[in-house]
Amino acid sequence: MFIDTENKKVNITSNEMVFLALRKRDLFRKCDIALIDEATFAKTCSKNREEKEHNSYYPDVALNCTFKVSDITLTLDANSSVFTNKNNEYTIDIVKSLRYPLKFVDGKFIEDWLSEGKLSAFILSEKRKLEKVNVRISVYHTETLECIDRVFTFTYDELVLFFKESVREFSNWLLPIYKHTEKRNESTTKSHFPFEKAREGQKEISKEIFSSIKNKNNVIINAPTGLGKTIAVLYPALKAQCKNYCNKVFYLTAKNSGNASANHALDVLLNSGFDISAVVISAKNRICPQARCTPQTCTFTKDHHTKTLLAIFEIISKHKIFTAEIIKEYSQKYNICPFMLETELATFADVVICDYNYIFDPVISARLKSVLTGRDAILVDEAHNLIDRIRNIFKAEIKIDKLTELLSKVPTNSKIHNSLKSFISFVKNDVEDSALACESLSSQSLDLYEKEANLLYSDLLDYLENEREKINVEDLTDAYSIRDSLKKFVEILTSRSDDYITFYNDNTNPEVFLVNTSSFLNSISKKLGTMVFFSATLFPEEYYKYMLGTGEKDTYVSLPSPFDFTRLLVLAYPISTKFSEREQTIEEVVRAIYTAGRGKTGNYIAFFPSYQYMNLALITFQRLFPDEQVIFQKNPMTEKEKKDFLENFKPSPDTTLFAFAVLGGVFSEGIDLVGDKLSGAAVVGLGSVPPSRKSALISMYFGDLFFDGDKFAYHYPGLNKVFQAGGRVIRSDEDKGYLLIIDDRFLTPENIELLPESWHNIKKVKDNNSLFENLSDFWQKNF
Known part of the structure; x- marks a missing residue:
């Protein structure tokens, strides 16, 4: 709906009018979620069906009319598909689709959809001067292509009466919305920026x-x-x-x-x-x-x-x-x-x-x-x-272990058993043939996958429809999950483009995802x-x-930072954080984190690229410094646990707090610990995406597009996590604190070039003594 209060005009669609004012049915979320209004495939089915009957089918005919509510001029757009038969009778075709059995379509569902059709029929009858118009409700099952039809015939007088009643019902919704829009526009026009002085x-x-x-x-x-x-x-x-x-x-x-x-x-x-x-x-x-x-x-x-x-x-x-x-x-x-x-x-x-x-x-x-x-x-x-x-969002994975588990629970020699066994065998053979090469699947393999996955999907639907009542709740949930994965996998393969990659992931499961957004x-x-x-x-x-x-x-x-750069001390400590060397350097990393927090009583947080690395550091820290107050990010955490974690960061603390968290996690961005709730942060590592078949394919994909593939796949996403975590320290004009980056690769020219402007005064420290001296000087100047 579009409201133009200056010219007293409103534009609305028939779908919006029905949604707001004409619905009759009970709420049924299964169908609500699955409903795809005028799905393309369903319209195509209707068009093909009518053309076989030698009827003329016109999809998406523009139908609109203008009328008054109070002193407001409304334009109703009720575009619909229309077909005519050899007797020149006009029928509005309202096409709907459901993922769930069509037995859920009851009279109230039909009534809601019929309201939409009657609005279109009224406009068509006005435009064409028709004495009567048919409305057909065509409901297609998106998976089986089963269809049910209901055909209704309305005279012009019946449609006029329905339209007048619909406008009266709709005005109950429209007038409060319109009046609010008038008040909103008037107040917004008069109002100014909410602060006397805008920040730079x-x-x-x-x-x-x-x-x-x-x-x-x-x-x-x-x-x-x-x-x-x-x-x-x-x-x-x-x-x-x-x-x-x-x-x-x-x-x-x-x-x-x-x-x-x-x-x-x-x-x-x-x-x-x-x-x-x-x-x-x-x-x-x-x-x-x-x-x-x-x-x-x-x-x-x-x-x-x-x-x-x-x-x-x-x-x-x-x-x-x-x-x-x-x-x-x-x-x-x-x-x-x-x-x-x-x-x-x-x-x-x-x-x-x-x-x-x-x-x-x-x-x-x-x-x-x-x-x-x-x-x-x-x-x-x-x-x-x-x-x-x-x-x-645009990713689908078929988990072979889940298929194997389902295979063990379905009746032997049943249709679904044979279909599962065949698909699992197909995947295993294809994996062996490709020798697990780090490459996306060929067009030939994708065509076969689409065919095999479709067959399994169809057989699984039949199994669930026929055996649903015999399956326990847990197994039924697993089967539905497999069904949804197969459906999404097939849908993506069917409409695939060069923006997608299909491959065997590190678990040797077939996976497809949108690599280029x-x-x-x-x-x-x-x-x-x-x-x-x-x-x-x-x-x-x-x-x-x-x-x-x-x-x-x-x-x-x-835009540059509006804050005084001297209130943030950025230090780089060149300790190796490479995966192969973490066990050897973990004590050195932990001692650096501890030393940085010795300069002033306060709250500090250290970020790590993974839970595994964080837990290694946490255990080491507690062994070396058992008397220090420590909190850490758990995986997963409830909303209460997240809130409790943040409440540990008290202003003007009496004792020092060391917190351990994960880069890219809930505490590394989007939180405000202003003032002295946070006095410093350490970031361990470059945050780079760990090597995997998926990341290797992302690198190759963008390399083929003449970008630097490794930067697109590994470097840029990793550094972004570092920048976000570092941004927790200075949140207001009054904040001050340090950022300690621990990694021996950080001070390369290509990384320096990418640093935020406020980090350009970065200093290198060679050991814990120089780290402590730099921080002591910083705190003396800022107290």
Whole structure:
């Protein structure tokens, strides 16, 4: 939906009108998640079927009409597929697809889809002056291609009556949204930057982002820690929003800590006069207690859509930021699903705060499909994480040990048993033939894989459909997991491009993944609107401009640190941290960490490239210095354990604290330990990606594209983790502390060239005595 309050105009699609005002069915999450509106393959099936019947089929016919609600002019777009038969009868074809058995499609499902079809039928009957129009609901099973049809016939008078009732229902939703948009635009136009004086760099960031959103371009912002990026990014996006240069503002985060930063920035903007609303989208397991989501197992699902309107009206009248706590409170009050409520609140919110997956994962992003308009501002926080996240989204692995385990549990000589045995044998033979060469699979192998995986997938579907009731819960869960892996593997192979690599990983499992994220991000940015990538470590420029898919019209901005460089002491201690030498040098590394913390009572944290290395250092440290206070990062950690870990960093501590953590982990980025909560950090190693078949293939891939393959595969991703960890030390104008980098390869010319500007005063120390002397001098000058 697009609202233009200046000209009193609103554009809306038929899908949005149905989603907001016309739904009748109970909530059924299995089908909700699986629903793929007008899936391409399903439309193709319908088109082929009608052409066989010698009917004329017209996909995606543009159907729209304009009407008034109060003094607002609305344009409804109800594009649909249309076919005509030899009697010249018109039929609207509403095509849907489900991953789950079609027996789940009940009358209320049909009624919702029929509403969509009737809106299209009304417009068609108006345009063509038709006395009657048919609406066919075609529902395809995405895996079996089974189809069910329901055909309905409506007279013109019936369609006119339905349309009038639909507009009346929709106006109940529209008017509160429209009134809020008017107030938002008025307040945003009048409001100024929330601080009397902007920090150095904030104005430049705001100017670039506003210009990029206005001109529908993308921008990369490389801005140092502590500059105030969150407020500097949100402020211009909201200013652009009130000018109708974008519809919604999406603030994407890689980790929960990013949500807190965005919430705080929005609070500041609200207190400075902005009348805006925002919703925080949480993962289902964080907000909903129910594992299963059916009318039989969860009372929240019953009449969910009819109760939601009342809940939303109360929430938007009393709150501005719709947090998980608020959503849980109202879901209990109105007995509605909290997971769905937060999604529906996104329709009313000006800002949507959510994880990367809600935009970039094609399955999860379906949740926000009705909210995304194609002209939104997408703000990607900590964007250095995006490349690995995209690769993980578009990755599939078939675990042979899981197939073997399933083979042992299915009936011998059954169809699924033979199919599993055949596939496992096929993989083992192919592995032997390729001699485990470190290379991607050939086109011939991929064609065979696609065929064999499809056969196994089909047989597994039959097995699950026929034997479901006989399989225990644990085995059934494993079988579904295998099914999903096979489906994803086949889907990627079917639509594969040169951006993907398929290979045998270190566990000799077949794996396919998106190695080159450039084309994907370039393509999705054109569909979504303006992409704003920002982080403190988006360098080197060449690497991120390419991998984030930016084009010639897009902008790259790099800003210096606003802080006094003399308040950060950067030291390099040349101790070998190579994997083969870690056992020999671990005591030397640990003594350096201890010596660095002796200069002043305070809180210190040491980062390691892996849990294995961290645990080796931790055991050694506790053996050598048993009286010191030590905490360490566990794998995994609950949210409470993470919170407890950070609460150990007290201001003005009476005793010294040594913390051990992992590079690239939750404590190496996105946390603010301001003042003397953190007085120093040590980074052990270059953080380089460990050697593997996968990383070797990434190196070869980018080498073939005339880049430095080793830098793209190993060096740049590793250094980024080092830069992020080092950025924990100075977070404000008042902070001071040291950064100790322990590695004998760090001071090479190519690494020095890549250092942040604030690290250019780096000093080399040769032993623990010179380390202690440098730190003693530093603390004397800064106390």
